[in-house]
Amino acid sequence: MPSFKKVSSADLGKYFPNTPPTFTGGSPADGGSSNITANGLFTTVFDADSIDALNRGAIIFSSSGSLPPGFSFNASTGVLSGTYTLQGINQSGANYNFNITATEGNPQLPIKQSVTRSFTLVLNVPWKYRQVVSTGYMAGGYQNSSLWSNVNRVTHSTDTTTNLGDGRIQNYHYKSGATTLDRMHIWNGGFVTAFNMRTESRQDRGSINFNGGNTGTIWEPDREFAWVNGEGCSQWRRWQFSNESITSNRGSGFNSHMGSISGEDRGIGWDNGGYTQRFLFSTESAANAGSSAGAHGQQKGLSSKDDKGYGGNQGSYNGGNQFRVTNTSNESRITIVGKPFGNMGEENYGHGQDKGYCIGTYDGSQNNRSFILTYSTNSGFETGGTTQPKGHGGCSSGHMGFRN
Secondary structure, three states, rough: OOOOOOOHHHHHHHOOOOOOOEEOEEEEEEEOOEEEOOOOOOEEEEOEEEEEEEEOOOOOEEEEOOOOEEEEEEEEOEEEEEOOOOEEOOOOEEEEEEEEEEEOOOOOOOOEEEEEEEEEEEEEHHHHHEEEOOOEEEEEEOOOEEEEEOEEEEOOOOEEEOOOOOOOOOOOOOEEEEOOOOOOEEEEEEEEEEOOOOOEEEOOOEEEEEOOOOOOEEOOOOOEEEEEEOOOOOOOOEEEOOOEEOOOOOOOOOOOOOOOEEEOOOOEEOOOOOOOEEOOOOOEEEEEEOOOOOOOOOOOOOOOOOOEEEEEEOOOOEEEEEEEEEOOOOOOOEEEOOOOOOOOOOOOOOEOEEEEEEEEEEOOOOOEEEEEEEOOEEEEEEEOOOOOOOOOOOOEOOEEEEOO
């Protein structure tokens, strides 16, 4: 009969290090702490070394604590695997704490040594999926001398709009705004009109320290801050969502209309002459962009989560027939493509997960013409009445918000 010797917890610990070998997104990586980062498809192998150099017998694993949805631990093989699921709001950096215990499996030993390690699994959710956008809201705008105060809900799964009625926001036109996870804000002159996208009710927020029209807005992905610029504003001003306040002079800007697109780490804005600035979120610094992202401030911008944005290639208040497609991560021109229909400007743009929406525009008169653009192909089509905004004869120069 082979002889066995009892293994100390120190010896056992040699086979069960504080940080196990990990595979993150398909690439092996050894860490130096007890944090494991899961980015997409994920497998971690705990060392159940098959060589019985210490006559310890097989290692038996067990687990306790909390694992994310879609993750599991195989006690026989020592493999932790899974893939995060996309349900509702997925915030990057969510932590799950769990313990793995390694116990020597020698059946001849009446008392077995064990070692327990504690780990934190950190979900690293890509920007595109930190919020899964399912619903948009088109607010305000105007036709001729009539300013609208209604809001239309846009349901992305069915591409339909529903008029929620008048008085949902202060009536306005030629203004920009910013959207948190729950509320849509619009800078209406020196006043902030706001709409709660959860309760679908008006929630105004008082005054701000500038009287601006024809402004544009950019926002960072986690919706802690947004920055507004353009006519009547004349500089980059930071809007802080947590206390709903605005701060002056985060960098010089535009004195004319501004169109804009937002990416993961920067926003890009352009004025009536096509002069284009990029604004880095991390440093709150503005500089000339790598290429002109739009022809005119009234050729508005459509953002996406695919590292690209769309600005008009020609025209002003109308006359836009093409998009300049810009890479928002390096400010380079990707291509120029035709708009789903031409001669437009003053568009009401809102973005979704895989497609963008124009809900009302101007082609010489304010109208309810609308289209859907698919980001992957840079192509789209004009939609019918089910997608068009309702409750008025026509609408342009409004603002759109979005939520999960």
